[in-house]
Amino acid sequence: MDVNDDRGLNPDGTIRREGSLSRVPTAYAPVVETARARIVEAFDSTRLHSAYLYGSIPRGTAVPGVSDLDLLLALRTGPTAADEAAARALEAGLDASFGLINGVGALLARADTLTSELERNDLGFFLACLCTPLLGEDLAAQLPSYRPTPLLARETNGDLYLALPRWRRRAAEATTDAERRDLSRVAARRIVRSGFTLVMPRWGGWTSDLAESAEVFARYYPGHPERIGQMRAAARTARTPSADPAVLAVLIDDLAPWLAAEYLAVHGVKAPRP
CATH class of the missing domain: 1.20.120 (Four Helix Bundle (Hemerythrin (Met), subunit A))
Known part of the structure; x- marks a missing residue:
């Protein structure tokens, strides 16, 4: 296959954020809206800082019955055992509700870990360039632009x-x-x-x-x-x-x-x- 000459970059050579809610295929809109509502039900504002989508659904390339739903939940503290249990219940409930998706994964991380110096070029890059904001204040505003270094x-x-x-x-x-x-x-x-x-x-x-x-x-x-x-x-x-x-x-x-x-x-x- 031909390799894409676009190379996923902004005009200044930094890596472009690859997904957006506007790219979510119409068939997956109910999945995303239900995920948003259930995240709010499972994690109140004292626990949840922000939530993000990543993977093929926000990139607009999801294949029905093949693609999964990928979520990142940024927590104010923790994650605790109760948070983990809530995330697993969220995954199971969404997976059972939609035959369109082939599994659900919800990653949990502290907001200050995602923006830390140690994670700047790993989880920070992941959030800033590969994740699409779904709920709350976007932590990408606290992170730098990235280049393919x-x-x-x-x-x-x-x-x-x-x-x-x-x-x-x-x-x-x-x-x-x-x-x-x-x-x-x-x-x-x-x-x-x-x-x-x-x-x-x-x-x-x-x-x-x-x-x-x-x-x-x-x-x-x-x-x-x-x-x-x-x-x-x-x-x-x-x-x-x-x-x-x-x-x-x-x-x-x-x-x-x-x-x-x-x-x-x-x-x-x-x-x-x-």
């Missing part, structure tokens, strides 16, 4: 190597096809996004499209045809998860370790979190 690459995915033991443990413990499909989706998405951010500073732009991400990676690793094929296959698995143990083995035991080592060699280690 090596620092951004390091801080977004410079910890891929830490995911490998978790994925291997989950693969070893999986007993159902549903568990294996879920793991293949999680690993494939993270791998493709890491493959993209590995070369993002050289490409000089941003995309969240996984197929395009794989093609951007391919542009800068022409001497690694096997890895290019694996990255393209990972992009397909991210959209259509597989329960095949052989697919998981390629992702977790071959492509991911190579990518993690290459990432550390090129960009270094992400700043440690407490």
Whole structure:
């Protein structure tokens, strides 16, 4: 496929916020409005600072029955065990209410963590460029503009190597096809996004499209045809998860370790979190 020459940038070269409520497909408008109402019911103003959408729905690329609903909830304190329980109930209720969506994920984070110096080029970037305001005061106003730099690459995915033991443990413990499909989706998405951010500073732009991400990676690793094929296959698995143990083995035991080592060699280690 052709790689988009737009590259997701503003005229000044900073990364453009990729979603907006105006891009939400008409079919998903009731989903978004119901999510807004139920978030307010679940989290009052003493708990919730602001709420955001991210993913394919605010980008306008959602596929009915395939795409999920992704939410970020910025809390004033916590998150507490009660907040986590409320978020899981919110997910289950929305998922049960709409066959249009294939699952719901609600991330919880403290507002001051999202705007902290430590998270400036990870969660801060995520909020400012990849999230669409849904409720409350937009924390992006407290964050800088972002450019596709090596620092951004390091801080977004410079910890891929830490995911490998978790994925291997989950693969070893999986007993159902549903568990294996879920793991293949999680690993494939993270791998493709890491493959993209590995070369993002050289490409000089941003995309969240996984197929395009794989093609951007391919542009800068022409001497690694096997890895290019694996990255393209990972992009397909991210959209259509597989329960095949052989697919998981390629992702977790071959492509991911190579990518993690290459990432550390090129960009270094992400700043440690407490």
